[in-house]
Amino acid sequence: MSMSVGSDSEYNNEINVTPMVDIMLVLLIIFMVVTPLLSQGINVTLPENDNPEEDPNITKDSSVVISIPAKDQYFVGKEPIPRADLVEKIKRLMKDKKAEDRIVYIRGDKSVAYGDVVQTIDAIRNAGIDRIGLVTEKRKTKAGK
Numbered sequence: 001m002s003m004s005v006g007s008d009s010e011y012n013n014e015i016n017v018t019p020m021v022d023i024m025l026v027l028l029i030i031f032m033v034v035t036p037l038l039s040q041g042i043n044v045t046l047p048e049n050d051n052p053e054e055d056p057n058i059t060k061d062s063s064v065v066i067s068i069p070a071k072d073q074y075f076v077g078k079e080p081i082p083r084a085d086l087v088e089k090i091k092r093l094m095k096d097k098k099a100e101d102r103i104v105y106i107r108g109d110k111s112v113a114y115g116d117v118v119q120t121i122d123a124i125r126n127a128g129i130d131r132i133g134l135v136t137e138k139r140k141t142k143a144g145k
Contacts, residue, residue: 042067042075047110048139055133058105064093065135066124068108068116086120090127103131 044067057063066086067075074081076089094102104124108117117134124132 042069042078042107044069044107044109046107046135046137049136050139055105057101057103058133058135062097062101063105064090064103065105065107066090066120068106068112068120070109071112071116074120083119083123086123087127090124090129094127094129102129103133104129105133105135107135 058065065077069075072083074083074086076086076093081089090104094104106117106120106124108120121132
C-alpha cells in the first residue's frame with residue numbers, strides 16, 4: 001500500500017494545522033501583552049494580615065476606592081486627586097448611592113505613614129461617610145507551618 005503524493009488525488013484527507021497554530025500563537029501573544037494592562041487601580045503594596053475577609057464589592061466599578069501609594073499621593077479609582085479635593089470628590093461619588101452601598105475602601109501602601117491614613121479617614125468622615133474599609137492582603141504562610 002502506498003501513499004499518493006502530488007495532485008493525483010482529487011481530495012486531500014489530511015488536516016492542515018499550520019493556520020490553526022498561527023492563530024493560536026497570535027492569540028497567545030495578544031493575551032500576554034494585554035494581561036498586565038488589566039491590573040485594577042493603583043499599584044500599592046498592601047499590609048499583610050492573617051485573616052482578611054475579602055469583600056467582593058471592592059472589585060466592582062461602582063465602588064469608591066482611595067489608594068495611597070506614597071506620601072501625599074491620593075487616587076480615587078485611577079484618578080490622581082489633591083488631598084484638599086478629597087472630601088468634595090467623595091461627596092460627589094456618594095451622592096446617588098443607597099445607604100447600604102455607601103462605603104469607601106482605603107488601599108494604603110504599607111510604607112505610608114499612619115497619619116496619612118488617619119487624615120484620609122477624617123476626610124471620608126467629613127464627607128458624611130461612616131463605613132470605611134481598610135484593604136489588606138492575606139499573609140502568605142510558609143510551608144510546614
